Amino acid sequence: MDKNQVWEAVLKRLSEKISRMEFHTWFKKIHISEISGGSVLLNCPTEMNKNWLENKYYTVILSNIKAILPEIEKLFFKVDLTLADKPSSNPQIFESEKKSPRKLPNRPEVRLADGLESRIIHSKFTLKNFIVGDENQLAHAACTAVAEAGLKEKKKYSPLFIYGGVGLGKTHLLQGTANEIIRRHPNATIIYTTAERFMNDIVKAIKERKGDEFRKKYRRVDALIIDDVQFFEGKEKTQEELFNTFNDLYEFNKQIIFSADRPPSSLVQISDRLRSRMGWGLSVDVQMPGYETRIAIVQAKIKELELFLPADVQEFIAANSRRNLRELENILHKISAELELSQVSPTVQSVGKIFRKLNPEEDLITASETQTGLAKSPDDIITLVSEYFQIPATELLGSSRKQEIVFPRQIAWLLCKDILKMSFDAIGRDFGGKNHTTIIHGIRKVSSLSRKDSATARHIHALKKDLGIKK
Ligand code: ADP
Ligand code: MG
Secondary structure (H helix, E strand, O other): HHHHHHHHHHHHHHHHHHOHHHHHHHHHHHHEEEEOOEEEEEEOOHHHHHHHHHHHOOOHHHHHHHHHOOOEEOOOOOOEEHHHHHOOHHHHEEEEEHHHOOOOOOOOOOOOOOOHHHHHOOOOOOOOOOOOOOHHHHHHHHHHHHHHHHOOOOOOOOOEEOOOOOOOHHHHHHHHHHHHHHHOOOOOOOEEEEEEEEEEHHHHHHHHHHHHHHHHHHHHHOOOEEEEEHHHOOOOHHHHHHHHHHHHHOOOOOOEEEOOOOHHHHOOOOOOOHHHHHOOEEEEEOOOOOHHHHHHHHHHHHHOOOOOOOOHHHHHHHOOOOOOHHHHHHHHHHHHHHHHOOOOOOOHHHHHHHHHHOOOOOOOOHHHHHHHOOOHHHHHHHHHHHHHHHOOOOHHHOOOOHHHHHHHHHHHHHHHHHHHOOOOHHHHHHHHOOOOHHHHHHHHHHHHHHOHHHHHHHHHHHHHHOOOOOO
């Protein structure tokens, strides 16, 4: 075995032990330059790469070399800057990695009337790569149900109306739904468009006296998806066209999907008849994901970007992206660009600087502040819940079964679990010596209630806010 073969065998072993992303980032350009006297010299393309291997991967590399050459006792590393510009000497190993399922399939040809919006559907938006949390679960489930329904099936959710603030995933969901319908029904005709483009199309058609053609195009579809319909406010002529299109599609049992920054009822400058139709089917909102969901989103996005970030940096980004997910993506792209230039591994400090540049007036918080806020002990939670619901703390700790006591008590348990990460046993002990099964049952009850009942969800949200949790 020559040294290249040894390294190839080692890489194969490592590729199974190290995450794909890390493997790609740190091992692609490495090669063995020397094997002698019980040691191996590895060449690295950059100083940073060398440091990472030395500090983080020394043991795992050594043990995997030893598996092939048992006499090896030591590793040495050297920077060879010329490697940076050369292709990997083991392209097959890294190439085959690329075929991993993460790569999205190319979007199948969409059969669309000429000139319509197939171009603006991105294959990168899918329902699968949409990270689901409590805050967007319903919207995602509705989109999935719509995408899974047969084209001829009676439409349960039409129109489907998805609403929520900027950068919370509405476009992702709409395009993901379009992509999924196309995947299941390659012959389906779908129009995805934005309200603005829809209007421009109409204006153009009318100018060119092609109004009939326009109407035919839109009425031939299996699904009509229009993003950001708040744009229609005040545009009366366009609303009228949409109203007519809507009626035809609805009558022929076609799927209609809208998104907006508000629920239909708040779209005040839309005619009553169109507004009421927008609300005929199912309306669901998307909200800003909480910290846990954001961590999952950060992890999914850095995988896509093939970016390696230490866990503390990931947490810091999730903690501080509190307003919208576009901002979160923005930060990751900036980090990725800076990393390419400087080759210095990102730290909480360096990422903090990027945040500050983007939002000079916002205070940055650490990940642990996000999670615990001001609550340091169950007492803090008991005090707050008792003030909030105006019931004595002793009642919270007692065993009254009156609903007006049981409900706040269970909410307090839930907060202890969520925020302080207390065990069920510990919560039981601190709440007057209750059995852990009582606690489990109680927490389950309120948390399932909070998913169905918006008043409960609001109470929990308000309490968390009072505790300074900046989720
Ligand atoms: P909106 O249309 O509501 O303004 P977008 O759909 O454009 O928001 O979302 C902004 C960015 O955040 C997109 O790149 C999208 O992929 C990403 N994003 C939003 N929600 C999620 C999610 N739940 N999982 C993964 N990515 C998300
Ligand atoms: Mg959008």
